[in-house]
Amino acid sequence: MRYFRNKSVFTDRSGYLFILPFYALFVYFLLIPIGEVIYYSFTDFNLFSERKLVGFHNFNLLLEDQVFLKAMRNTGVYFLFTLIPTMALGLLAAVLLNTTLFRTSWARALVFMPHIVSMVSVSMVWMWLYDPTYGLFNRVLSSLGFDTMHWLIDPKTAMPSVIVMSIWKGIGYNMIIFLAGLQGIPKDYYEAAEVDGASKIKQFLHITVPLLAPATFFLFVTGVINSFNVFEQINVMTSGGPVNSTTTMVHQIYLRAFTEFKMGYASAQSVTLLCGVVLITILNYRFGGSRKKYGED
């Protein structure tokens, strides 16, 4: 209490009042719902009848739910095969767009454009691209003499198809953040390295990459969260099928909560998802070196 009475904490109370609206909204729309979801995960809440506390029952059921376990695996696959290529291609695009040859606002706009289109619209368009009969991809394949494919109706190709679309959509956003990072790196470092005889690759590896660490960290953390929360494209393009080959954790949460009324169980799934995201973020904070400054060991 002494601390709070300390004059220095509330020297200018109007400052706290200025940030109050944001924090009020944050608490009301984010913190309280998170607390509620955690509470619901220990109940049998089903939307329409009185809820009872059931302890860890929902979490025990999760361990036996083969579809949810598959959804966890699918989410992991989506996360791995979407995040890394999107970041790599985003970086590549940023490096190219940072060169004098491609440094035009048109080129930047072109790469960034998919990001600003709604995921549902993009998913609908890609569904047509993947259409077995009229889709562009199959037309290209058949014109090249290859067998056509049932992209979204084959358990082997459904998830890769969704992943390719997500990568295409995500490159622009990654490019913009990396480009901002690239443009913030002082030219002096490159000039000094050149004087010392460092090749372009060495300059990239020893100057560009380390100095992009904060941008990389930011994109990684937000990318992890986005990958774990993947839903719209799954729901629109495949509805989680075929044979649950594309269902993800959030898709399962949605189905359990809103088509089967099992809010308590869906909350337990949400808490599991939250723990996964928090764990990866903590690991990344611990080992990702986001706060590392250039020149530090």
Place this chain on the structure above:
Amino acid sequence: MNKKTGWLLTSVVALSMTLSACSGSSNSDQLSKGDDSGNGQTQQKVLKFWMRGSGPNEALTRSVASDIAAFEAQNPDIKVEIDYIPYADVEAKWNTAFAGGTAPDLFEVGIINIASRANLEQFAPLDDFINGWAGKDDIIDNIYKLGSYKDKVYGMGYMPAPNVFAYRKDYFEAAGLDPNTPPKNWEELMEYSQKLAVIENGKVVRGGFDVPKQNGSFWLEIFGHQNGSAVVDETNEMPVFDEPAAVEALEFVKELSQYSIPYDAQKAETVPFRLGQSAMTYIAPDSIGEMIKNDPSLEGKIGVASNVPGKQPSTFNGLRLFSIASTSKQKDEAWKLIEFFLSKERAELRMKELMVPVVNKSLSDRFVEMDPEMNAAIMEAVQIGAGRPKVTWSPLFEKYSNQGYEEALFGVKPVEQALKDAVADLKKEIGK
């Protein structure tokens, strides 16, 4: 900015946000339109109506919209606001609406929705309205039964929605088959599928008989019933789609699938028959009408039969119904609209426009007279058809029957194992 101004500004912002957050307007406020300032004009009541489907691009929704326009012209004090809910989102949208207190007054539903929603007391019983209705005796008796749950009517059927067996006569001719004789039994269905399928480089480029690979539990129901399986024992509320008759039916469907282009049954626009990419299918009659409307050259090229029987004749025969939300404050107006939909005049218009059967006894003969070949098949489909299971766990039935179906068709498990596992999982979830 001095401190006082800062305080003042912050207080104003905080106060206005608090006020705007707390100033929820009630449903009735939002629903009431028109002048209520006491100047003599009547207040217009707004009736919210949710219909399943993809909107005005469907023939049925266009017909319902014209019914509503006529109703509004007759009842200027009532305005009907219609929203279309895609089939895939129906359950989610309804649940959210009921939980959030924003459910509409009137729903357009299927048989599969009646038991689960009535059990949750979300639909109002309609018995009192029906008893006081002059037109009640003109409705086919079975329609009341199909909309009932625990001896109360919760849904008023307005349009049977059977699936008939449809085939392309031109493809039959090209394959050397008689275009006026559809297959008569399962053996012939298999034989015809084989003859009609066009396979190039090991890939089916034109199907014989449509078999969906994804979300095809509907096919399991049709063929299961034809093979003598109940699929779901409604009396004891038990799933039985792992019984030998259902397993045998799905094995037959799986064999047929080698002559079909794979597709997702939930995406109606990808059904091969509709795209001219297969020769035979089960389809709703209004979809045939839509196909001919879009491509008039198909006139006379599509033949129909009620079904291709297995051990017994059967096909899917759904029913489209209207239900009133138990939370509606305008039940009388909602019922008035239902009565209007079911009136002989509107039913006759719908029948002619969509070529679909209606539930009015007085129109049955007229319907067959309109197109004896097609409509006799449709009426037979209505008589022999079975609807979706009426159980309180219908969304779970759909989920697990699809799971078993897909695992079997994609070869993840042998057919029998896939169905047994699906039934076991379903029983576990429903606590049986």
